Amino acid sequence: MKYWIESKDAISKYLKVQIVLQNIDKKAIKLQLPAWRPGRYQIQNFAKNIRNFSVSDPNGQTIPSKKTSKDSWSIPTLGNKELIVAYEYYANQQDAGGSYIDNDMLYVNPINLLMYQPGNESLPCELKVTFSKNRKVACGLASTKIEEDIIFKSVSYHDLVDAPLIISDSLKHFQFEVKQNKFHLWVQGKVDYPWERILQDFKAFTETQIKIFGEFPEKEYHFMLWVPTQAYYHGVEHFNSTMMVLGPDSQDFEEMYPDLLGLASHELFHTWNVKKIRPKELLPYKYDRENYFETCFIAEGFTTFYGDWMLYRSKVIDKATFQKELETTLKRHFDFADSSTLSLLESSYDLWLDGYEAGAPNRKVSVYHKGAVATLILNHQLKSFINHPYPMDLVMQELWEQFGKTNVGYTYKDFKKIIKRLAKNPLKVYFQNVIEGNKSLFGLAQEAIDDLGFSLVKNAEGRTIVLEKN
Numbered sequence: 001m002k003y004w005i006e007s008k009d010a011i012s013k014y015l016k017v018q019i020v021l022q023n024i025d026k027k028a029i030k031l032q033l034p035a036w037r038p039g040r041y042q043i044q045n046f047a048k049n050i051r052n053f054s055v056s057d058p059n060g061q062t063i064p065s066k067k068t069s070k071d072s073w074s075i076p077t078l079g080n081k082e083l084i085v086a087y088e089y090y091a092n093q094q095d096a097g098g099s100y101i102d103n104d105m106l107y108v109n110p111i112n113l114l115m116y117q118p119g120n121e122s123l124p125c126e127l128k129v130t131f132s133k134n135r136k137v138a139c140g141l142a143s144t145k146i147e148e149d150i151i152f153k154s155v156s157y158h159d160l161v162d163a164p165l166i167i168s169d170s171l172k173h174f175q176f177e178v179k180q181n182k183f184h185l186w187v188q189g190k191v192d193y194p195w196e197r198i199l200q201d202f203k204a205f206t207e208t209q210i211k212i213f214g215e216f217p218e219k220e221y222h223f224m225l226w227v228p229t230q231a232y233y234h235g236v237e238h239f240n241s242t243m244m245v246l247g248p249d250s251q252d253f254e255e256m257y258p259d260l261l262g263l264a265s266h267e268l269f270h271t272w273n274v275k276k277i278r279p280k281e282l283l284p285y286k287y288d289r290e291n292y293f294e295t296c297f298i299a300e301g302f303t304t305f306y307g308d309w310m311l312y313r314s315k316v317i318d319k320a321t322f323q324k325e326l327e328t329t330l331k332r333h334f335d336f337a338d339s340s341t342l343s344l345l346e347s348s349y350d351l352w353l354d355g356y357e358a359g360a361p362n363r364k365v366s367v368y369h370k371g372a373v374a375t376l377i378l379n380h381q382l383k384s385f386i387n388h389p390y391p392m393d394l395v396m397q398e399l400w401e402q403f404g405k406t407n408v409g410y411t412y413k414d415f416k417k418i419i420k421r422l423a424k425n426p427l428k429v430y431f432q433n434v435i436e437g438n439k440s441l442f443g444l445a446q447e448a449i450d451d452l453g454f455s456l457v458k459n460a461e462g463r464t465i466v467l468e469k470n
């Protein structure tokens with residue numbers, strides 16, 4: 001597949017997209033646009049941003065096509081070995097999961113707008129991007145410049161759409177190394193931060209995470225940060241990069257910095273946990289439909305807890321800051337969802353239904369927040385069976401060795417087997433109450449957080465508070 005994204009009118013926000021289909025040997029071809037993106041388990045219907053879909057042969061003759069669903073098209077080949085598909089995509093979504101164009105910057109999340117032929121997702125792809133201000137390019141894929149064109153090549157469609165890109169003359173670029181792995185920090189926005197301090201802290205939490213797993217999955221990694229004028233907090237993980245949007249650019253650095261650290265640490269941990277250590281149901285991704293799975297509490301809950309924990313253990317944040325971040329996470333569960341009726345397993349499955357919306361009262365729990373509480377409790381309970389200061393690290397190591405490095409998806413049953421083997425105990429009560437049940441976890445969380453040097457209490461108004469132990 002060969003793709004071409006072109007922008008000549010940033011005011012309209014429409015990008016021109018062209019796909020060249022070659023070596024055709026079928027009477028008809030199906031093209032599918034993804035309905036969702038990995039990292040957000042919710043149907044998003046990117047096709048709503050497409051207009052002026054057309055197909056032509058190499059001589060410019062129009063080929064009739066038919067839309068067969070909300071985001072798929074059928075194209076008769078009429079004996080042609082090559083066809084050109086063209087359409088426009090509205091790129092005006094200013095978050096880490098969208099695509100956006102203005103006069104100074106082009107940000108593309110390829111999964112929003114690049115169609116594929118079902119069954120050909122493993123074939124190599126080439127993407128050409130035309131944007132006038134192309135002196136600097138941030139992307140996990142290597143690129144080659146030819147005048148105003150930038151060429152990206154990938155080993156598969158999966159890798160292509162998992163590699164967001166920013167093109168802008170005003171991009172700032174920094175880098176550091178950890179164990180011969182290069183880490184890049186790209187920044188778009190009118191900000192002047194203390195970069196030496198930031199790089200030192202990024203390197204510290206990166207080293208701490210790598211020590212857990214013993215290795216980094218990729219040779220290079222790209223932290224991509226966009227600081228817009230409006231308030232925003234959003235990050236998305238990718239196989240060798242993360243896209244982060246954090247604003248406004250007028251915010252005081254010291255106020256913003258804990259959010260930046262927490263966001264970057266969380267997304268980096270995803271490089272292992274979900275980009276490589278992936279639930280079986282997500283191998284491979286099926287982009288045209290819901291990919292139901294019940295272990296999102298591992299993918300997101302574990303990562304939510306580990307993101308801040310890594311900052312604390314690497315001494316990037318002090319105990320008071322870690323206490324504040326813990327309190328924020330625990331409050332979001334215990335003050336709003338502790339009495340909900342769905343379990344973590346059920347809420348993981350129902351992410352596709354309403355996982356990112358407020359939803360009906362007292363129904364679901366957040367796999368992020370309750371998942372983090374479950375991680376805290378599991379780490380504490382494992383200490384009764386494992387002589388290790390951080391037994392959860394051993395769990396992550398097992399997941400990495402068995403499922404991440406081997407590219408074999410795990411199931412809930414696989415996870416329970418790992419716990420049983422490490423602890424030499426099935427921890428039946430933990431799984432029944434914390435993962436499969438819907439009872440309050442406040443008492444268990446109190447015991448677990450005490451182990452970290454804090455106390456978990458309720459104030460006079462019934463609100464959750466984390467205190468430092470005397």
